[in-house]
Amino acid sequence: MLTNRQLQILQVIVDDFIMSAQPVGSRQISKKQGITFSPATIRNEMADLEELGFLEKTHTSSGRVPSEKGYRFYVDHLLRPQGINSRDIQQIQSIFNDRLVEVEHIIRKSANILSELTSYTSILLGPDVQRHRVKRFSIVPLSSDTAVAIIVTNRGHVENRMFTLPPDVTAADLEKMVNILNERLIGVSLEDIHKMLEAEVLAVLQQHVRSADDFIHTLVTATMHNSESKIFYGGKTNMFNQPEFHDLNKVRMILDLMETTSQVQSLFHPNESGIHIRIGSENKQLEMENCSVITTTYSIGDDQQGAIAIIGPTRMDYKRVVALLDVMRLDLTQAFTKNLNEE
Amino acid sequence: MLTNRQLQILQVIVDDFIMSAQPVGSRQISKKQGITFSPATIRNEMADLEELGFLEKTHTSSGRVPSEKGYRFYVDHLLRPQGINSRDIQQIQSIFNDRLVEVEHIIRKSANILSELTSYTSILLGPDVQRHRVKRFSIVPLSSDTAVAIIVTNRGHVENRMFTLPPDVTAADLEKMVNILNERLIGVSLEDIHKMLEAEVLAVLQQHVRSADDFIHTLVTATMHNSESKIFYGGKTNMFNQPEFHDLNKVRMILDLMETTSQVQSLFHPNESGIHIRIGSENKQLEMENCSVITTTYSIGDDQQGAIAIIGPTRMDYKRVVALLDVMRLDLTQAFTKNLNEE
DNA sequence: GTTAGCACTCAACTAAGAGGAGTGCTAATA
């Protein structure tokens, strides 16, 4: 168990290092407000904190730097919720000023403002389309052998995909089929469509339409690799600001990671509410060993979730980011439930 | 007018510098194949070429480096079309191997392969949706006051937008309206839709439907800021490989530029066929003063164009990129006219 | 338990010197 003085020193070191990015020395600490003891005492305490694994030195005679364990402790025990500036709040509010209807637009704007306010990189996941329900299904033929399948969801999202028609299909067949599909699919969530198609619809269709097998197969593959949640980025190059990323290779690895959808998806904790912090090597990706990721979720209507992630150096301003994400999550949730609460 | 020997020396210098990124000295040149004269002679010629503005020195006693004017001359007069490797051709062909229908998928793959083959950054503009023609128009109501307007084009592209319904609209109104719109809009190109709406459709609609004005207005604004051509990137971080971009700030400026749609659009020369090369400050963007951009266009069907850009350092391998773009443009054009030539 | 004092460490900066690739000019050569 740490003594009060140790806690105080650890806090000062982390806070100071977060601002300055420079190793913190005992003399520097002794000058801080609230510190009543001498540099020598502080050096003793720091030696202890280092033995306990909370601090590190960059070389034998340098000041101390928080270790990952130090950050973790700081985040878990020393992080007091902090209010945010009224100017910041104002800027966040500006997202909702211009009476937008489009969810996408709001999220895009949020991504930009978050990266501006934090000076880190923000990633926002849009609504999880998989949970939308089918509102209408239709097929528009384009030529003798191609057509577009369109699904409109209850939230106004439109999914569409071109496909090749089996050779001997008539317009009448198509119409019949669309009717049957509409009867069966309306209200089904996108993620359940293929199950539904293969289980119930196939049997019905076989009785009424030629090439039903082919058809269903085409539709299943078309709806299978459904679009995942859209991803919005803000401040992709903000990392260049951070002194720890003056190394081209690190920046490159992270930028490359952000181009890979699957990697980005795995930054998030789906279905867990609250704010999550992953520090350095707590991240699954090797490329992120010098980064921390703070994530949270927001609601869109009653049944859907979006997610927010802020990526910065491990020396991230946790206090501020957590406070901002808290506000952001509430505001987004509020904005989206107000507008969309009607089916 | 340059002598043959000067041409030969300029060519060698540019070729060598493109490969090595190191200033080229007279001794080095004298060892090249085809060079029969001594370093001293070469030095004299180089001094002349420098006076003429084709070469530069990085410092008083360094070798020579091509100036922008030098590159321009090289590109205009010394660039012999060069065949490309069979392995490269094979890789390009692989884009079309898996019998894809979706234009988007092919373009995305092309962007990646181009950036791989060149080790520069590639940007591909998808088909210009504005020239598609309306195949079907429909409105799907979501709630009492919101609905989605959907336009399917002759090429299978689907445009959709949510909008708020005027308060006193009935389902019958909607249906009537969709019918009228379909009658009038089918075959109209997306870029002409607002004109058509305001000119012809409004009058007809006013006779049959309540709140026609409101409606048309909503639709016009919804279709106004129509999606521009989609942009696909390949090898965004490839610039990190180039020694001239070991400077964080330069890379950052270029990456930021690539996030700005309007800036990216302005890299292209719309409606000009052939291959275009912009070197260094010939680019409009200040950020691109150390870059060259090579662009070309490809056709999608008879009436649409896509575009390709390769962005690299001014010390770009022009020969290779031009050759690759030539192949690429033809292959894409061919692939897209084959599949889409039926209406 | 706390603190002043002191020897010690090490990164960061500066200065000086060596090496090497390259140039321009001059004078000799074909």
Next chain:
DNA sequence: TATTAGCACTCCTCTTAGTTGAGTGCTAAC
């Protein structure tokens, strides 16, 4: 007259050595 060998000179790059300063750990005094 055009070309080339020779040579002094330039300037980047790399290495080495020395200096400074912030910081530490330890010991002894308070």
